[in-house]
Amino acid sequence: MYIIKVISAALFMLFLSAALTPTVICAAEPPAQTRGLSIADSVSYDPALKRIYTGLLTVSEIKTNYFYDEHTVHFANSANWRMRRVFLREPLLREALLLGDHMVIRCEKGCFAEYIEDGENSYIQLTEPKELYETVVVIDPGHGKEDYGAVVNRTVFEKDIDLDIVLRLLEAFENEKILLLPTRTEEKYVSLEYRFRLANKVGDYFISVHNNVDERSQNTGGTITYHHNHETDAPITSRELAEIAQSAVAGRLQTRDRGAVNSDVYRILLNSKIPTALVEVMFMSNPGELARLEDPACRQEIALALLDAINALPPARNLTARTS
Numbered sequence: 608m609y610i611i612k613v614i615s616a617a618l619f620m621l622f623l624s625a626a627l628t629p630t631v632i633c634a635a636e637p638p639a640q641t642r643g644l645s646i647a648d649s650v651s652y653d654p655a656l657k658r659i660y661t662g663l664l665t666v667s668e669i670k671t672n673y674f675y676d677e678h679t680v681h682f683a684n685s686a687n688w689r690m691r692r693v694f695l696r697e698p699l700l701r702e703a704l705l706l707g708d709h710m711v712i713r714c715e716k717g718c719f720a721e722y723i724e725d726g727e728n729s730y731i732q733l734t735e736p737k738e739l740y741e742t743v744v745v746i747d748p749g750h751g752k753e754d755y756g757a758v759v760n761r762t763v764f765e766k767d768i769d770l771d772i773v774l775r776l777l778e779a780f781e782n783e784k785i786l787l788l789p790t791r792t793e794e795k796y797v798s799l800e801y802r803f804r805l806a807n808k809v810g811d812y813f814i815s816v817h818n819n820v821d822e823r824s825q826n827t828g829g830t831i832t833y834h835h836n837h838e839t840d841a842p843i844t845s846r847e848l849a850e851i852a853q854s855a856v857a858g859r860l861q862t863r864d865r866g867a868v869n870s871d872v873y874r875i876l877l878n879s880k881i882p883t884a885l886v887e888v889m890f891m892s893n894p895g896e897l898a899r900l901e902d903p904a905c906r907q908e909i910a911l912a913l914l915d916a917i918n919a920l921p922p923a924r925n926l927t928a929r930t931s
């Protein structure tokens with residue numbers, strides 16, 4: 608809550624940010640307790656190493672949850688920064704906001720931050736997920752908030768079913784070589800641009816989870832997975848990714864297998880630069896399939912089917928070869 612307040616307050620300070628050289632994040636008024644602290648000694652950023660040097664300030668606490676795009680850094684020695692906000696055009700680090708005895712680093716979603724003291728320096732190391740995992744899968748529950756997706760009986764919303772399936776998948780997921788990064792984990796609006804940009808930025812594979820509707824017939828049912836092929840460096844194509852997801856879901860759920868189908872319609876398929884599949888699990892307009900989708904045990908099975916598909920993906924990288 609406190610961080611949110613800091614950020615909203617920072618909006619008023621937007622135009623007060625001083626222009627700085629690219630490597631220095633922030634030059635603060637030297638706090639009384641750390642007298643003698645020069646600009647160069649305080650906080651600077653090395654873009655080549657992706658390190659934020661904290662100079663004489665010792666970090667006491669750093670939040671390192673990759674689900675968030677913010678890291679709050681608490682300094683142990685009571686620095687007393689006036690609030691400053693600095694925007695950076697670095698790929699990982701977007702801005703740093705300093706207030707009182709802490710700094711909020713806003714980086715790309717999926718970025719990891721770790722505080723390191725190596726005897727000579729203390730710094731915060733920013734790491735991209737691709738440096739830590741053989742495979743990064745961006746998983747995307749469709750819709751959210753005012754974007755309902757399919758609506759049946761005015762009470763059942765596709766956005767809720769899509770989210771529940773992905774939350775179950777995240778809960779069941781256990782594979783230390785793969786990072787499963789969701790585009791949302793709560794009931795909130797997420798733009799299509801955000802979804803495919805995140806996938807293009809940090810992902811190796813992109814799977815979007817939806818449920819279908821056929822306005823014309825209640826009898827239409829089954830699983831269908833869309834893809835749109837484009838050249839990538841990945842070991843498999845979008846079509847192959849769609850086939851893996853399709854056969855895992857249709858096979859485990861024993862739905863009618865409508866196949867992996869090329870589509871020129873969906874924006875996330877057209878705009879993604881990595882192998883991407885959009886799974887339409889079942890038809891909410893089909894009463895039998897809707898009953899299944901409303902059954903938590905069935906949604907768990909769908910999650911496990913997607914889990915099988917993800918575990919079956921070829922690794923995007925060999926990390927041992929890279930680091931040795």
Ligand SMILES: [Zn+2]
Pocket residue numbers: 749750756757765817818
């Ligand atoms: Zn949908």
